[in-house]
Amino acid sequence: MKGVVTSNIGSYEERLKGFDWSIAETELGYKKGDDINIGWYCSDRICRMGSGAKTALIWEGMSGEKRYTFDELRRAANAVAAYLKGLGIRPEDRVCLFLDRIPELYFGFLGVLKTGAIAQPLFSAFGEEALRVRMENAGTRAVITQRKHAAKVRKIIDKLPQLEFIILVDHDGKKPLLARETAFSLEGCAPVEHFECHSTKAESPSVLHYTSGTTGQPKGVKHVHYSLIAQYLTAKWVLDLKEDDIYWCTADPGWVTGTSYGIIGPWSQGITQCVLDVGFSAEAWYKFIEKNKVTLWYSAPTAIRSLMKAGDAALKKHDLSSLRHLASVGEPLNSEAVLWSEKVFGLPFHDTFWQTETGCILIANVPGMRIKPGSMGKPFPGITAAVVDPKTHEPIQDAGKVGLIAIRPGWPAMMRTYWNNEKAYQGKFKNGWYLTGDRARIDKDGYFWFVGRDDDVINTAGHLVSPFEVESALLEHPAVGESAVVAKPDEVNMEVVKAFVCLKPGFTASFDLDLEIMNFVRKKLSPLAMPQQIEFVDSLPKTRSGKIMRRLLRAKEWGEEIGDTSTLEEEE
Numbered sequence: 093m094k095g096v097v098t099s100n101i102g103s104y105e106e107r108l109k110g111f112d113w114s115i116a117e118t119e120l121g122y123k124k125g126d127d128i129n130i131g132w133y134c135s136d137r138i139c140r141m142g143s144g145a146k147t148a149l150i151w152e153g154m155s156g157e158k159r160y161t162f163d164e165l166r167r168a169a170n171a172v173a174a175y176l177k178g179l180g181i182r183p184e185d186r187v188c189l190f191l192d193r194i195p196e197l198y199f200g201f202l203g204v205l206k207t208g209a210i211a212q213p214l215f216s217a218f219g220e221e222a223l224r225v226r227m228e229n230a231g232t233r234a235v236i237t238q239r240k241h242a243a244k245v246r247k248i249i250d251k252l253p254q255l256e257f258i259i260l261v262d263h264d265g266k267k268p269l270l271a272r273e274t275a276f277s278l279e280g281c282a283p284v285e286h287f288e289c290h291s292t293k294a295e296s297p298s299v300l301h302y303t304s305g306t307t308g309q310p311k312g313v314k315h316v317h318y319s320l321i322a323q324y325l326t327a328k329w330v331l332d333l334k335e336d337d338i339y340w341c342t343a344d345p346g347w348v349t350g351t352s353y354g355i356i357g358p359w360s361q362g363i364t365q366c367v368l369d370v371g372f373s374a375e376a377w378y379k380f381i382e383k384n385k386v387t388l389w390y391s392a393p394t395a396i397r398s399l400m401k402a403g404d405a406a407l408k409k410h411d412l413s414s415l416r417h418l419a420s421v422g423e424p425l426n427s428e429a430v431l432w433s434e435k436v437f438g439l440p441f442h443d444t445f446w447q448t449e450t451g452c453i454l455i456a457n458v459p460g461m462r463i464k465p466g467s468m469g470k471p472f473p474g475i476t477a478a479v480v481d482p483k484t485h486e487p488i489q490d491a492g493k494v495g496l497i498a499i500r501p502g503w504p505a506m507m508r509t510y511w512n513n514e515k516a517y518q519g520k521f522k523n524g525w526y527l528t529g530d531r532a533r534i535d536k537d538g539y540f541w542f543v544g545r546d547d548d549v550i551n552t553a554g555h556l557v558s559p560f561e562v563e564s565a566l567l568e569h570p571a572v573g574e575s576a577v578v579a580k581p582d583e584v585n586m587e588v589v590k591a592f593v594c595l596k597p598g599f600t601a602s603f604d605l606d607l608e609i610m611n612f613v614r615k616k617l618s619p620l621a622m623p624q625q626i627e628f629v630d631s632l633p634k635t636r637s638g639k640i641m642r643r644l645l646r647a648k649e650w651g652e653e654i655g656d657t658s659t660l661e662e663e664e
């Protein structure tokens with residue numbers, strides 16, 4: 093272990109006593125009823141407090157490195173906001189950010205929020221179908237994108253009558269702009285020193301993140317500006333952000349980790365953060381840490397496992413002694429990964445557990461807490477978490493007994509609803525608890541141990557993939573009659589997508605058809621949603637009512653006992 097540092101949280105036990113979220117309100121200078129705008133808090137306020145000249149963003153991509161101060165960040169967000177307002181974007185309009193991890197994504201996110209509109213970040217790797225479903229559901233009015241991704245938007249605009257503006261941030265002025273397209277250049281636009289932020293209040297909507305469930309299309313998780321309160325404090329206490337830190341969150345803002353802790357948490361505290369917009373390689377990552385003297389690193393188990401696999405040779409070439417605190421989220425963090433990081437960095441990865449819906453970290457190994465490798469840690473102060481019985485939804489008292497992870501509603505960053513789907517939102521609450529849909533056990537010392545999801549959602553490399561969405565895409569292929577999609581175990585990604593496919597009469601299974609179907613899904617949805625394996629079958633196991641028994645297929649993949657299938661049949 094490295095030298096003793098005093099953590100922001102100090103003593104976990106002491107913090108539990110009489111905890112109140114007003115600690116964060118006071119630190120942020122917010123009082124009930126005040127305006128609260130995340131865009132303002134992450135830029136204007138930091139400048140007002142005298143840190144305008146401090147570096148906000150160190151960005152590195154294929155084209156080199158760029159650095160921006162908080163003052164530049166503030167003006168860039170103002171420029172985006174003024175531009176959107178000029179187009180006629182109104183408060184609560186949905187503005188999608190469909191961008192690589194370029195600076196415009198970060199400034200654009202804050203700019204959208206400053207106007208009072210709702211930011212809808214989507215992964216630039218999404219294919220046209222994934223994009224269409226999410227923009228249709230949100231009724232998205234404008235999308236901010238790059239030339240290289242515009243083709244996917246053009247393909248679907250006929251199906252999206254509400255999409256009025258396609259804003260290209262890198263239009264070269266050469267090719268004519270097509271229908272609904274307009275150009276905005278951060279470098280070319282006039283500086284905007286002042287932008288009057290829309291007077292958003294605590295409950296004004298801020299961010300709409302799409303997440304996958306087992307059934308139905310992806311759901312839009314609606315967050316509000318007040319989420320800042322919890323994102324600020326959890327970032328401060330769990331990730332231990334301090335004045336002089338160089339922080340690196342490896343998550344893409346298409347994923348909630350990339351917004352809650354890749355934008356809002358760090359910048360609302362005036363912390364310098366780094367972004368690396370190149371594909372994964374152990375060499376590139378270590379080099380990036382060394383070059384920027386990264387001190388805090390928030391990453392995910394798949395990346396950690398990939399680093400472990402890459403071996404020690406790459407590691408030894410670099411001086412990584414700047415690192416002082418490591419954290420992880422998104423999937424179970426195996427104890428091997430914790431032990432490995434202790435060995436090679438002299439620091440353990442601190443696992444954290446939360447969801448798109450929860451908006452902020454719920455359960456964590458906070459700095460200073462004794463880490464039990466493989467455990468997710470304990471509830472953050474102010475979070476009441478339990479494991480409840482799946483039938484009665486009463487908390488389980490026996491240590492070690494598995495139940496559903498349940499949280500008492502009421503923390504600031506909790507989602508406010510699923511967009512256009514209040515019924516699904518209400519369905520998440522039972523007996524006064526919010527049910528996460530995950531299973532865990534709590535040991536005698538109060539540590540939570542993740543057991544698995546309670547649904548069929550596939551967690552591949554930390555990304556949730558809905559079997560329904562993949563099955564729907566598969567069905568659009570002319571050769572596919574029926575399909576069932578399940579998780580298959582994978583050493584690095586934990587799970588990958590596997591599809592069982594029944595072909596339509598007249599089609600025969602072949603290597604070429606296999607590849608063709610895989611690519612079809614990759615293009616429609618995304619590389620992660622693409623099945624890594626397709627098994628052609630004559631029929632699929634079904635319940636008496638005709639529903640596909642995915643769990644049976646999944647159990648086979650994982651070599652698990654299936655047990656009495658008659659109960660499965662009734663359950664479905």
Ligand code: 6R9
Nearest residue numbers: 421422423424425444445446447448530542
């Ligand atoms: C932030 C985020 C949420 C789901 C969650 C659970 C899984 C997240 C985990 C974890 C084991 C952890 N998950 N953290 N599983 N250990 N530390 O990941 O949001 O994309 O909505 O995923 O991810 O299954 O329910 P989201």
